[in-house]
Amino acid sequence: MPSFAIPVPDAAARAAALERLDGLVKPVGSLGRLEELAAWLSAAHGVVPPRPLDDVRVVVFAGDHGVSAQSAYPREVTAAMVRVFLAGRSGVTVLAAQVGAQVRVADIAVDWDAADVPEEVTAHKIRRGSGAIDVEDALAPGEALAAFEAGRAIAASESTADILIPGDMGIGNTTVCAAVVASALGLPANEVVGTGTGVSGEALERKTAVVAAALSRRPVTDPFDRLTALGSACLAATAGFLVEAASRGIPVVLDGIFSATAALVARDIAPGAEQWWLAGHRSTEPAQAFALKALGLTPILDLGFRLGEGSGAVQAVPTLRAARAVIAEMGLLADLG
Ligand SMILES: O=C(O)c1ccc[n+]([C@@H]2O[C@H](COP(=O)([O-])O)[C@@H](O)[C@H]2O)c1
Ligand SMILES: Cc1cc2nc[nH]c2cc1C
Numbered sequence: 647m648p649s650f651a652i653p654v655p656d657a658a659a660r661a662a663a664l665e666r667l668d669g670l671v672k673p674v675g676s677l678g679r680l681e682e683l684a685a686w687l688s689a690a691h692g693v694v695p696p697r698p699l700d701d702v703r704v705v706v707f708a709g710d711h712g713v714s715a716q717s718a719y720p721r722e723v724t725a726a727m728v729r730v731f732l733a734g735r736s737g738v739t740v741l742a743a744q745v746g747a748q749v750r751v752a753d754i755a756v757d758w759d760a761a762d763v764p765e766e767v768t769a770h771k772i773r774r775g776s777g778a779i780d781v782e783d784a785l786a787p788g789e790a791l792a793a794f795e796a797g798r799a800i801a802a803s804e805s806t807a808d809i810l811i812p813g814d815m816g817i818g819n820t821t822v823c824a825a826v827v828a829s830a831l832g833l834p835a836n837e838v839v840g841t842g843t844g845v846s847g848e849a850l851e852r853k854t855a856v857v858a859a860a861l862s863r864r865p866v867t868d869p870f871d872r873l874t875a876l877g878s879a880c881l882a883a884t885a886g887f888l889v890e891a892a893s894r895g896i897p898v899v900l901d902g903i904f905s906a907t908a909a910l911v912a913r914d915i916a917p918g919a920e921q922w923w924l925a926g927h928r929s930t931e932p933a934q935a936f937a938l939k940a941l942g943l944t945p946i947l948d949l950g951f952r953l954g955e956g957s958g959a960v961q962a963v964p965t966l967r968a969a970r971a972v973i974a975e976m977g978l979l980a981d982l983g
Contacts, residue, residue: 709755712778797886813956927958
């Protein structure tokens, strides 16, 4: 397994930020979580106040999953949505435009003939779809590492960003995430499986049975083997993206179930990387809650989002900018006289 040197956020800058926050013209602690975020950003940037968060970039990792039948929507939506991202008409592109964030889509494993999309979209393609995890491995030997390296290369190419956001598009990916989180945390299928795009009743029971079958199919030995057995090329690429961002000290805002699951695996590959990640929002998926708890991350927003694509993380960006503005611009109690 590759090893990574993960830098440590600046404890002295954090302490200086906390001291400054206590001295601002407000009762101590009265801006609640915003104060904690201001201190987090100060530690990440190693300076008080932290730098402006002007350059925010979303990378949507798109791919198909062998368990797509467990979704409320057909598999073909994944490919169709790639065109919607490129046309700027997706949920995340519309929300990103509101906060001045850029959106890039990377076809890691979409099951289509992508002949007419720009080369930059497919430059990091690993395969078409991933295996059906209840009956076979998601990935062939070597593919988890190749996808992980693709995600690292993508983060490296976006490394001038002030904030990176991993987005996801993949019909069936909540089934894969449930299996990976259950495997990593030793949980039973029925505790981690959620409604995804909107399955209920017998369909939800079938989805739970698929996750249970995947978990009992074979043991896993390490995080890359977990990605191979139960994950997908997109999940491995997102994990690589998160590790590379952390190794460069670039703050990341995680989104919903997919990026939280990738983060759980990425933390196992590169312990300490989680210090560079914030949880943008709480999704409705139980596996996201389990993963964030295990990572020690508390969501910034709770708006009932379950779209994925990076949408919830993008929606948290104004809150982070507000945290920075408070510590940069508020007056000091000491100046009141
Ligand atoms: O991020 C979330 O919490 C989330 C919850 C439910 C669904 N999604 C999105 O919907 C797709 C996966 O849902 P499903 O039902 O097809 O497994 C995938 O494209 C995700 O981006 C995302
Ligand atoms: C239309 C649609 C858009 C999505 N975006 C992320 N997951 C999605 C699933 C569907 C079905």
